[in-house]
Amino acid sequence: MNGSQPLLATRDLTGGYGEIDILTGIEMTVAAREIVTxxxxxxxxKSTLAKAVMGFLPRTAGTIRFDGIDLLxxxxxxxxxxxxxxxxxxxxxxxxxxxxxxLLVIENxxxxxxRLEAMYAHFPALKPLRRRRAGSLSGGERQQVAxxxxxxxxxxxxxxxxPTAALSPAIVSKILALIRTLPEAGVAVLLVEQRAREALAISDRGYILDQGRIVLADTAAALLSDTRMAELYLGHGLTESDKAPS
Amino acid sequence: MDFALFANLAFNGLIEGAVIALPAVALTLVFGVMGFPNASTGDVMTAGAYAAQTGQIAMAGSIVAGVIVGSVASALLALVFYLCVFRFFQGRPSMYALVASIGLAFATRSTLTFFLGYDQRVFPIPLTRAFSFGPLRIVPSDLYILATSVGAIVLVFLLLYVTPLGRRMRAVADNPDLARSCGISSHRVLSAMWLIAGAVTGLGGILFGIKTVITPLMGWEALLPAFAAMILGGIGNPAGAIAGALTIGIAQELSTPFVGFTYKIGVGFAIMVLALVLRPSGLFNLSARVR
Structure with missing residues (x-):
């Protein structure tokens, strides 16, 4: 993570769809050109957290700042x-x-x-498909369009x-390889993934969520070697003393 | 069988279909983007016809000026309905918006009759002599009606499929949240969509009024065939709505020697029901939905 102010920062982020909180006290940062899983x-x-950042969670409390701007x-x-x-x-x-x-419908x-030509150069498989209805594409092609x-x-x-959900292993590798190149293009990534090991392998840092709370937060390398992550994924849960301060 | 009679009935059905196609396109646009059948469409047609007739008289009898006044008035009325009522039902069960649209239909009709009464009105346009074209006897005003309807439909299609606004409208129809994440203001896009739907609806009412007479119930009566055309064409499919309207218009007219004028509307609905039994997604829905 860069030493300067983070690009994205949540503070005590809590929220949900109805009365019940799905997220509780989320403290998370993403720096410029950083991949965070x-x-x-x-x-x-984890998907609820992505929705909260994007403004699609009906009820949120706490703060989300992006480039110093209050996103909420x-x-x-x-x-x-x-x-x-x-x-x-x-x-x-x-x-x-x-x-x-x-590709043309997005604003800004x-x-x-x-940019269209740049995207066709970056995703050459899309150029011959440019007149096709996107609804008729395969899962991998749709992901490239997205x-x-x-x-x-x-x-x-x-x-x-x-981004790798319901895709074949070969396509998953391509998508993850693509994500790994994004920081070189000046893009930071907040990567929500169930395939934790594959995602952390291309990330700088990671947060592990359990029942709407951050239970582990560290560099990707440290998380990959942390035995508590395996415990969590095997469904044993963590004791309070195991949990990292969020 | 009298070929000339049926040829003339078919031509008359084509004109009726071209008129019904306009509210049918508006209905399918609104359904495709907002997800509810807008029952106020018929009465916006009526309001457009009354506004056009009033505008024509105020503008020294110019029918072009009347058409512009009527289309603008109905576009604004539809926008007001969206801003004041329909936008509050987004994301809620479509039944709420449907019931609200029925309420707006009654309110519009009551307002019109309160101020303008129940008397029939006509557009003051000069009578022209019909001319023969083979077996057809064609009244020039029918050709103007057909040309105006075709022109309006071409404009709507160009707007939908060629312009960035149309692209945004179809994106919002596909997935409103994804459209928002792409920076598209759904409020602006929907406002534009309601203006277009209202103008097209009003134009349908004006052409209907030119073809027949203007009455407070004209739009309500036109609403049922327009709904049938939308359903026959496949809901959310503008091209299908046009094909559905032409099918219903021609079938209704061709049936009049057998069932009489009063019952011809039943034929249109019988075709719709039969088509839906055979092809539930609509007769003209080639794929799932073409927005």
Whole structure:
């Protein structure tokens, strides 16, 4: 993590959909050009955390700051202009739009044609498909469309919600390799993943969530060698003394 | 069988279908983006027709000026309905918005009749002599109606499928949250969509009024065939709605020698029911949905 002020920082973030809190006291940071993994078992609240950052969680308390700006005071559609792009876990493309329309529909792109060509150069498989309805694409192709679309406006931060879910192992490797290159392009990544080991292997740091709370927070290398993570994933849970201060 | 009779009925059905196509496109646009059947569409048609007739008289009898006044008035009325009512039902069960739209339909009709009464009105346009084209006897005003409807539909399609606004509208229809994360203001896009739907609806009412007469119930009566056209074409499919309207318009007219004028609307609905039994997603839905 860079020594300067973090790009994204949550403080005592709590929230949920109804009366019950799904997230409790989340303290998390992402620095510029950093890959940070949020891992946890099913129902741990990791996708909810991504939604909270993106402004799609109906009830939130605490603070989320991005580049010094209070995100909770901003409507969801303002986040892209601030530099935050989002690839949700499901429904991450516009199925009735063509591939090219999916790329052109995103706002805050200065030179659309130049960026479009840059995306086709980066994702060459998409160029021959540009007139195809995105809804007719395979899972791997859809994920490429989603990545290309969110890279069009050259964001500072990409929030990726389980980008490898329901993909074949070969495609998973390609997606993770692509994510690893994003910091070189000046993009920080908040990577929500259930495949904790694969995600941490390409990350700088990570947070492990359990029942809506951060239970482990460390560098990716330290987490990968931490036996408590295996315990958590095997469903034994952690004792209070095991938990890292969040 | 009298070929000339059926040819003329089919042509008349084509004109009726072209008129019904306009509210059907508006209905399917609103359904595709907002997810509810907007029952106020018929009465926005009526309001557009009354506004156009009033505008025409105020503008020294210019029908073009009347059409512009009526379309703008109905576009604004639809926008007001969205801003004051429908936007509060987004993300809630579609039944709420449907019931609200029925309420707005009654409110619009009551307001019109309170101020304008129940008397029939007509657009003061000069009568023209029909001319023959093969077996067809064609009234020039029918050709103007057909050309206006086709022109409006072409404009709507260009707007939907060629412009960035249309791209945004289809994106919001596909996935509103994903559209927001792409920086698209759904409020602005929906406002534009309601203006377009309202203008198209009003134009349908104006053309219907030119073809027949203006009455407070004209839109309500046109709403049912428009709904049938939308359903027949596959909900959320503008091209399907047009094809559905033309099918219903022509079938209704061709049935009049057998069932009479009064019962022709039943034929349109019988076709709709039969088509849906055979193809539940709509007769013209080639894929799941073409927005």
């Amino acid at each position: 949020i891992a946890g078992t099913n129902g741990s609240g 005071a901003q409507p969801a559609e303002k986040r892209l202009a601030l530099g935050i792009a989002y690839v949700p876990q499901v429904a991450n493309i516009f199925p009735s739009l063509s591939v090219e329309e999916n 792109v200065a030179d659309r044609r130049a 990545f290309a679309r969110t890279l069009m406006p050259e964001p500072k931060l990409m929030v990726l919600d389980e």
